[in-house]
Amino acid sequence: MFKKLCLALLLLTEMAFAYHTTPEPVQKPAAILKDVMSFLYYKRDYLRLTEDFTGYDASMNKISTAEFFRQFATGNYLPLRLKSNFGGNEYRLYPLNAKVNKDLRSVLKGEGETDYRHFKMEAKPLPGLNYTNINGKVYNQQNTKGKIVVLKCWFIACTTCNAEIPELNNLVNRYRNRKDVLFVSLAFDPKDKLVAFSKKTPFNYAIVPVKESYIAHQLNINEYPTHLIVNKQGLVTKVVNTAHELTVALDHEAAK
Template structure:
């Protein structure tokens, strides 16, 4: 009798596992896996193709970008009978693949010539280091007014972004860490969002962003000739452009921090 019960339990567990596995793969039914090398020009965009993890859970655009930037995952493409991509699965890299990848090192010699060259390549060509920063007068989401003139004597860290910008959202936790690190210093962190309050307020209710935030900042972005997002600009205590960088990378916050420290006399 006991053996019969054990056998029945085992059968039930096997059936349960098979059901779970089947549910996990429902999104891949009728699709064929193809090698990424066969379709090298494919961009992993959640807005264009549904992207899943290996458990069958659909990933958000931010989760996809974070996974790809970590270099710990690779995409498997699944196509229909016409060869059209219908799903992408991000899976952990194998040991062999990990060896072939060249991850960004955890410790970077930020005094090396190669590092300086990389920083230079990431800069906004429209913002000349040492030139006077364009003036601005703007009101934050709480109704407080700010201007470049009123902030003279402080290091100003500017972030130009908008709520639908995927890399902008990915870097927010790292930027919050910067704000915390320099909370006792003469450094102000200003977030210039392109969005109006109707879009910015609901976003900030769900996502903590510790920068002082300004809605409807397109005029400021235009005066700083911002051409890509996110863009970061650091202004020295004399209101001169000290540094800029366009787009998001794994070393963005590192190079922002390095420039803040230089202006504070910590390097």
């Protein structure tokens, strides 16, 4: 009995120590901030800000996700991923010093502004949901109610948009038995060019021609590709820029 009590106390002590110890970063800030490419490699390997995470300010005070993104958007911080003591994603806003060059500062500010803009789109209705695809099928608020709508914003000449199509086709195929999940793409190319594209390139999304102004001004999107998930209540739940991020977010939404 005494031995078990001692072990329990030891475990509690270790947990308390871990809780009050600042976690180590997954990579040293100096290495990440060496140049733009170093940051981009770090982003590829470690940044998962479209997934659920715990955020801390520069002093390691826990802050809301909204406040985390607001501060990140100022361009004064690096979102530094930490080695979590308890699992899950944790990030600290690491202040940039005077040695960080202006090109990297500009990249970080752009990343922060994009992430914050995307975050602020969440929990809001999708503007202008009234589309007709190249085959004449209509998508609107009435016939998409009670369904998850997965949207891709793109254009034919976008190399990255085209490169991810095979991965997106696999995603559509994985959800082929889910009649409550719709995949719709919004492209600002003319209808005839989109029809020609669809004949040459297998793309399992519905293809909808829209005006570029709709994507840029009503959806407030200026990066391509951009993916949005609209839940069964008609509210945006996630805005992301890669097929991998989309897959993670859709799996989460579809499991609800």
